[in-house]
Amino acid sequence: AQSVAQPEDQVNVAEGNPLTVKCTYSVSGNPYLFWYVQYPNRGLQFLLKYITGDNLVKGSYGFEAEFNKSQTSFHLKKPSALVSDSALYFCAVRDRARGNNRLAFGKGNQVVVIP
Amino acid sequence: NAGVTQTPKFRILKIGQSMTLQCTQDMNHNYMYWYRQDPGMGLKLIYYSVGAGITDKGEVPNGYNVSRSTTEDFPLRLELAAPSQTSVYFCASGYTEHYGYTFGSGTRLTVV
Numbered sequence: 001a002q003s004v005a006q007p008e009d010q011v012n013v014a015e016g017n018p019l020t021v022k023c024t025y026s027v028s029g030n031p032y033l034f035w036y037v038q039y040p041n042r043g044l045q046f047l048l049k050y051i052t053g054d055n056l057v058k059g060s061y062g063f064e065a066e067f068n069k070s071q072t073s074f075h076l077k078k079p080s081a082l083v084s085d086s087a088l089y090f091c092a093v094r095d096r097a098r099g100n101n102r103l104a105f106g107k108g109n110q111v112v113v114i115p
Numbered sequence: 116n117a118g119v120t121q122t123p124k125f126r127i128l129k130i131g132q133s134m135t136l137q138c139t140q141d142m143n144h145n146y147m148y149w150y151r152q153d154p155g156m157g158l159k160l161i162y163y164s165v166g167a168g169i170t171d172k173g174e175v176p177n178g179y180n181v182s183r184s185t186t187e188d189f190p191l192r193l194e195l196a197a198p199s200q201t202s203v204y205f206c207a208s209g210y211t212e213h214y215g216y217t218f219g220s221g222t223r224l225t226v227v
Contacts, residue, residue, distance in 0.1 A: 009155070034215050036215070036218075041221075042220060042221075043119075043205055043218035043219050043220045043221050044158075044205070044207075044216075044218040045218070046215040046216070046217070049215055090157065090158070101146055101163065101165055101209075102148070102160060102163060102173070103216065105150075105157045105158040106157055107155060107156060107157035108155075108157050
């Protein structure tokens, strides 16, 4: 089984402050991990992914995420938040087991960046 | 632009009516997926397909059907609409297991 937990419903942050969106995962094997962003009335857009290699992954719009195997976490971070970062963020995981072609998504975190 | 195209964008159905949500992708992706998104619930997988002629159930398949006669198209059929099917529906496609998904812009369905 594979699952994702995003423990916070909403994250509020002042513009210019660091932004962190938390994600923990559960898989029986090793994970592929993804972050997506959804702006109002739009589909989800890919931000970044961890497949293998360096635990720190850099993605679009200045976002990065750190894979921590011991804590089974993949938190999304941005050093300085912008008002335009206000959106819904989804973490997703796929167990690397053979034949598994499906992503499991978390419930999403609403990020509100306050001017 | 290349991507995943969903139609219609909005639809209101009466209880018991039927409809088909269309999804087309032009990226030659083998994998295609249908999700529904409900507030505070994230995305739930309805059906998916790993190639033309192959479909399988996801987490919440009841009340829906799919077909995959071509690589490009993956329509979702609602046979007897119920209020519980009021949701936003997203189609997505993917190339390999290393690849993220490309999502369509969604169909907002209301059943009254």
